[in-house]
Amino acid sequence: MPVQLHAKLIKKEQLKPDIFKFSMSAREIVDIAKPGQFIEIRVTEGIDPFLRRPISIYNMDKENGILEIIFRVQGRGTEILSRKKEEDLIDIVGPLGYGTFKLEEYKNIAILGGGIGVFPLYELAKNASKKITVNTYLGFRNKEAVLLEDEFKEVSNKLVITTDDGSYKVHGFAINELKKDLKENKIDAIFACGPLPLLKAAQNLAKETNIPCQISLEEKMGCGLGVCLGCAVEVVTGGYEHVCKQGPVFDSNKVII
Amino acid sequence: MNTEVNFAGIKMKNPVTVASGTFGYGREYSQFFDLSKLGGIITKGTSLKPRDGNKPSRIYETPSGMLNSIGLQNPGVEYFITHDLPWLKTQNVAIIVNACGSTIEDYVELCKILNKTDIDGVELNLSCPNVKAGCLAFGTTYEGVKEVTSKVRKVLDKPLIVKLTPNVTDITLPAKGAEDAGADAVSLINTLLGMSININTRKPYLANNTGGLSGPCVKPVAVRMVYQVSQAVNIPVLGMGGIINGDDAIEFMLAGASAISIGAGNFIDPYTSVNTVKGIEEYMKKHNIENINDIVGKVEMN
Ligand SMILES: Cc1cc2nc3c(=O)[nH]c(=O)nc-3n(C[C@H](O)[C@H](O)[C@H](O)COP(=O)(O)OP(=O)(O)OC[C@H]3O[C@@H](n4cnc5c(N)ncnc54)[C@H](O)[C@@H]3O)c2cc1C
Ligand SMILES: Cc1cc2nc3c(=O)[nH]c(=O)nc-3n(C[C@H](O)[C@H](O)[C@H](O)COP(=O)(O)O)c2cc1C
Numbered sequence A: 001m002p003v004q005l006h007a008k009l010i011k012k013e014q015l016k017p018d019i020f021k022f023s024m025s026a027r028e029i030v031d032i033a034k035p036g037q038f039i040e041i042r043v044t045e046g047i048d049p050f051l052r053r054p055i056s057i058y059n060m061d062k063e064n065g066i067l068e069i070i071f072r073v074q075g076r077g078t079e080i081l082s083r084k085k086e087e088d089l090i091d092i093v094g095p096l097g098y099g100t101f102k103l104e105e106y107k108n109i110a111i112l113g114g115g116i117g118v119f120p121l122y123e124l125a126k127n128a129s130k131k132i133t134v135n136t137y138l139g140f141r142n143k144e145a146v147l148l149e150d151e152f153k154e155v156s157n158k159l160v161i162t163t164d165d166g167s168y169k170v171h172g173f174a175i176n177e178l179k180k181d182l183k184e185n186k187i188d189a190i191f192a193c194g195p196l197p198l199l200k201a202a203q204n205l206a207k208e209t210n211i212p213c214q215i216s217l218e219e220k221m222g223c224g225l226g227v228c229l230g231c232a233v234e235v236v237t238g239g240y241e242h243v244c245k246q247g248p249v250f251d252s253n254k255v256i257i
Numbered sequence B: 001m002n003t004e005v006n007f008a009g010i011k012m013k014n015p016v017t018v019a020s021g022t023f024g025y026g027r028e029y030s031q032f033f034d035l036s037k038l039g040g041i042i043t044k045g046t047s048l049k050p051r052d053g054n055k056p057s058r059i060y061e062t063p064s065g066m067l068n069s070i071g072l073q074n075p076g077v078e079y080f081i082t083h084d085l086p087w088l089k090t091q092n093v094a095i096i097v098n099a100c101g102s103t104i105e106d107y108v109e110l111c112k113i114l115n116k117t118d119i120d121g122v123e124l125n126l127s128c129p130n131v132k133a134g135c136l137a138f139g140t141t142y143e144g145v146k147e148v149t150s151k152v153r154k155v156l157d158k159p160l161i162v163k164l165t166p167n168v169t170d171i172t173l174p175a176k177g178a179e180d181a182g183a184d185a186v187s188l189i190n191t192l193l194g195m196s197i198n199i200n201t202r203k204p205y206l207a208n209n210t211g212g213l214s215g216p217c218v219k220p221v222a223v224r225m226v227y228q229v230s231q232a233v234n235i236p237v238l239g240m241g242g243i244i245n246g247d248d249a250i251e252f253m254l255a256g257a258s259a260i261s262i263g264a265g266n267f268i269d270p271y272t273s274v275n276t277v278k279g280i281e282e283y284m285k286k287h288n289i290e291n292i293n294d295i296v297g298k299v300e301m302n
């Protein structure tokens, strides 16, 4: 059940010129949140920008009630958010989204992330790696864009980093490295988040190989709670489901993206 | 202090309702507060048969507001009756169903069904800008509104509120159409037709190209229309358009609204509606107002 609270910004870090990490005190959310869920942030007390901004949960310290997010400055809303200072209170609603990453009974999973899509995958990898084998494949544009390498290394049995231009580690797309490994390793499920081309490629791979695949989607949101029906995603059975309600994580075979 | 209102025969604890399409059928917001704190709930636009709605993107934020082109996605009236109504009935709040259709027959059939249920009233949506057929076509003229409303009136014994579109030259004409056809009240405004263009792709942001504008940016337009309509008709007005707090609500009531609705304001804070109830009470205390009904239409024009 989501709550609204004013979370204190305990620690603010600038990971890149345009990427910020916030650690906030949000016990009521952390106590109940699951990997794949997100929060909605009101970046101003006023009415412009008007709507809340959806941001994924990156990491949770359940013991200390700390919620961490990482976001890129995209436009005005995230720019205003990036100017918050430590000790400021941040108006958040969460946790949101009933469609979370589900580990089922899988023994070996692959995590596939691209660019700023890697953030929601960390909490999943962290939890999974305590019990099962996690192979992580993360793709970035170039060396400068590479994020969270050490963090993911710690929660993965194997970590492959690729760059589109070959300026760091493997040259190429992360999904191709995953495909290579599929020939030798057994993978029970794929968990993906990233730009649309990556999600589409993951969807196709899942179809070809019959490996279950869960993907995390984004869409413009009004309420974040499932009432406005704004964040629609087309489903193969006809009609629409909603990113903030049945998602943000969907079975890749279910949605048309 | 008395905040109770009898709006078109619907008894409400206070004049604050939540606007159609911004509160679902109530369950989601009941996670945050007790719905009985509100005067009434107006449901998502509900049609005879389920509707899929429009292609995404359906939402685009604008300065102090938003555009939407949801396209009346809803599970249909039968689903509402079996799935949501029994639960809503336990919430101790007035239930008003926002009814929409594509043809006059749809509206009549739908209201026949609703008449047999345990709801408190019907808000006839003759004004949705996001669906091609129906709705808007009837809602823009005196004759159109009168025709649909009088046919519905024949099959509906419950309080009937007709929701008006602001996308007309003179909103008092459709309002009079509703009154002359026997409506118990009118509600306004629905969303203003708008458009936003992505200058990089040269495409409109909404897949539907155009959408309905709402939120605080429309408030002065809505207040003006509520004033005009309340001057022109003798039935009560349910006012809405950009209300996010008690002061906004009072402004609409002074302009002539007997009750108000909160729409997009629910999205920016889940507690907007209950905080509006509190804000109204604070205003009453501060200005020594015993009965909220006493301020309706009490604007003093220059
Ligand atoms: C479920 C979910 C989880 C997300 N998690 C993260 C995250 O962990 N880190 C991160 O950096 N970003 C994340 N995003 C994207 C983030 O919400 C947008 O970058 C942000 O809303 C942009 O706001 P803005 O005002 O800075 O940009 P503007 O482009 O000025 O925003 C204009 C409007 O479009 C909306 N919008 C713009 N881009 C997106 C988008 N990609 N998805 C949905 N709405 C958008 C905004 O919310 C706003 O209403 C997530 C989006 C969703 C839907
Ligand atoms: C996302 C969204 C969905 C809406 N759906 C409906 C609807 O189904 N039927 C209807 O009559 N009005 C609908 N409306 C209009 C609102 O009920 C209200 O008239 C309008 O938004 C103005 O109020 P506001 O500025 O407080 O949002 C919708 C508005 C929004 C923002």
Ligand code: FES
Residues within 6 Å of the ligand: A220, A221, A222, A223, A224, A225, A226, A227, A228, A229, A230, A231, A242, A243, A244, A245
């Ligand atoms: S954002 Fe309102 S339903 Fe998803």
